[in-house]
Amino acid sequence: MRRKIPGKFKERPPKKKQSVKKGKARQKWKESRELDTVRYGVVPLVERDGFLQCDLDFRPMLPPGAVRANLRRQVYPESITPPRYFYTDEEYECAACKQAFVFSANEQQYWYEDLQFELWVKPFRCVECRRQRRNKRKLRMELTSASNALQADPDNPDVLLMYAQTTFEYFQEFQEGNLNQAIASARRALKIDAEAIAGLYWIGICQEAGQYLAAAQKSYRQFLAAAGEQKQYRPLVLQVINRLDVLADVELNALVDEEEGA
Numbered sequence: 001m002r003r004k005i006p007g008k009f010k011e012r013p014p015k016k017k018q019s020v021k022k023g024k025a026r027q028k029w030k031e032s033r034e035l036d037t038v039r040y041g042v043v044p045l046v047e048r049d050g051f052l053q054c055d056l057d058f059r060p061m062l063p064p065g066a067v068r069a070n071l072r073r074q075v076y077p078e079s080i081t082p083p084r085y086f087y088t089d090e091e092y093e094c095a096a097c098k099q100a101f102v103f104s105a106n107e108q109q110y111w112y113e114d115l116q117f118e119l120w121v122k123p124f125r126c127v128e129c130r131r132q133r134r135n136k137r138k139l140r141m142e143l144t145s146a147s148n149a150l151q152a153d154p155d156n157p158d159v160l161l162m163y164a165q166t167t168f169e170y171f172q173e174f175q176e177g178n179l180n181q182a183i184a185s186a187r188r189a190l191k192i193d194a195e196a197i198a199g200l201y202w203i204g205i206c207q208e209a210g211q212y213l214a215a216a217q218k219s220y221r222q223f224l225a226a227a228g229e230q231k232q233y234r235p236l237v238l239q240v241i242n243r244l245d246v247l248a249d250v251e252l253n254a255l256v257d258e259e260e261g262a
């Protein structure tokens, strides 16, 4: 008769049991050669490079609005299982403006297949905030290079005008920058070369941006007089005529307000 030794079996740790279970599960997974997923349903597995991996040619049913992916163009570490068989619109919150934005299926395809971003990479910002950031970086670089050019060649009218233009463009986009310096540099260009009449245009446009409206109108009229019928100034002339119209409207509205207030 076998005697039961008290306590002996109780003390046995349940570790071994668990690993057997795990091993069995792995075995079962290997044998079944398929992976049950929430997004794509049952995905068949195939052996590739000695490993069982999701079948790249599997074509799950597309939900409405989804775009089918080309898995051979995706870049992902092996830990991502399964890869993306299709893309659907996803919604995120922009880190900059805090608005909800859609990362569209088509955009995802472009990111992951054309730009070859890894599959875990997601956008932090909405399209508009991304565009602004890119634009700001680009304009800042242009402004820096205009300043550098001005330092190297301070008496060159073209460089002076370029500096005025770049400063204005930066200001127009971001409401930052030294408009007075831009005006001074355009004036200097005119002083050095009386033919640099685009300077009058840039002076006017910087004055308008800085809300010196009467001064802006005066500069615009000076520009029109100087440009005359010269073909090369035609696009600027059209813009100036347009600006003068707008400013005349502003003036008129101010007058009406004054009369109504009196």
Ligand SMILES: [Zn+2]
Residues within 6 Å of the ligand: 094, 095, 096, 097, 098, 099, 125, 126, 127, 128, 129, 130
């Ligand atoms: Zn945003």
